[in-house]
Amino acid sequence: xxxxxxxxxxxxxGKFILALVTFAVLYLLIGYCLSRITIAEExxxxxxxxxxxxxxxxxxxxxxxxxxxxxxWSRQLRYTHTKAANTxxxxxxxxxxxxxxxxxxxxxxxxxxxxxxxxxxxxxxxAMHTTYYKTIQESETCSKIMISKAQYTRLVRHIKxxxxxxxxxxxxxxxxxxxxxxxxxxxxxxGSYSMITTCNTWANTSLKAAxxxxxxxxxxxxxxxxxxxx
Numbered sequence: 141x142x143x144x145x146x147x148x149x150x151x152x153x154g155k156f157i158l159a160l161v162t163f164a165v166l167y168l169l170i171g172y173c174l175s176r177i178t179i180a181e182e183x184x185x186x187x188x189x190x191x192x193x194x195x196x197x198x199x200x201x202x203x204x205x206x207x208x209x210x211x212x213w214s215r216q217l218r219y220t221h222t223k224a225a226n227t228x229x230x231x232x233x234x235x236x237x238x239x240x241x242x243x244x245x246x247x248x249x250x251x252x253x254x255x256x257x258x259x260x261x262x263x264x265x266x267a268m269h270t271t272y273y274k275t276i277q278e279s280e281t282c283s284k285i286m287i288s289k290a291q292y293t294r295l296v297r298h299i300k301x302x303x304x305x306x307x308x309x310x311x312x313x314x315x316x317x318x319x320x321x322x323x324x325x326x327x328x329x330x331g332s333y334s335m336i337t338t339c340n341t342w343a344n345t346s347l348k349a350a351x352x353x354x355x356x357x358x359x360x361x362x363x364x365x366x367x368x369x370x
Contacts, residue, residue: 167335167359175355175363182351187286191295191350193343193368194233194282195361200343201233201269202299203276210289211296216303216311217270217325224322229272236302236329237339239267243318243326266333267314268303271324283368291350298349302342304328340364 192203206213206229219227240258258264278284287295303311304327314326331337338359347354353367 171357171359171363175358175360175366177356178367179348179354179356181353182291185288185291185351188289189287189292191285191287191292192231192276192278192282193285193347193364194276195365196281198361199235199237200340200361200364201235201271202295202343202346203231203233203273203282204295204299206230206232206272208292210293217327219272221313221325222272222323223319224272226272226323229274229323231273231276233271233273234299235269235339236266236331236342237269238333239265239314239326239329241333242267242269243314243316261334264333266329266331268311268327268329269320269324270327271321273323283365285347285350285352285368287350287352291352295346295350298346302329302331304330335359 189205189208191205194201194203204213213232214227214229217232219225219229238258276282306312312328314328316326319325331342333339336359340358340361340363343361344354344358344364347364355363355367358364
């Protein structure tokens with residue numbers, strides 16, 4: 141009596157694994173194709189200021205000047221929110237992502253099934269990760285993008301709307317010891333992370349908000365950086 145039951149369970153498990161593999165292949169294939177479709181930058185706009193995009197090989201950050209006539213990011217993303225608490229930084233990198241990944245997964249070896257499952261299905265909360273830098277240099281992992289002041293205004297609006305705010309209108313810092321270094325901090329964010337809306341999807345949408353080259357859709361950093369290495 142047990143053998144037929146075991147056989148059925150084995151067949152079900154095999155079909156389940158096949159379905160997972162098929163889904164993963166389709167996800168990667170669709171992601172690759174959509175990321176190669178380029179949303180063109182706005183034509184005829186002046187090059188008035190520089191922003192940057194950086195990658196750690198997985199995750200894309202948007203890097204902006206700390207202080208411009210448009211905004212002083214340090215008024216909300218306070219230097220004192222970082223361990224170093226220095227006030228001589230010139231740039232700030234910002235990225236959006238799954239809060240569990242940010243705080244509980246310093247390396248891929250620390251990844252828990254519960255964190256991955258919540259992130260993939262949109263069941264967890266999100267956070268903004270910010271890092272201050274004194275200087276920024278172009279490299280294989282950092283590309284400079286020239287934009288207009290009007291485009292920067294739109295980019296600022298998009299990024300500010302990604303942060304949750306308290307009753308006073310201030311960004312909400314996350315109290316944690318899981319910082320990556322002495323110059324970074326985490327803040328509560330709006331939105332839900334999933335396989336459709338990833339950290340790189342957010343960065344790609346940020347570039348669209350600024351009228352810059354972007355992917356039609358991408359879940360990965362490679363799609364974004366392919367536009368700026370052509």
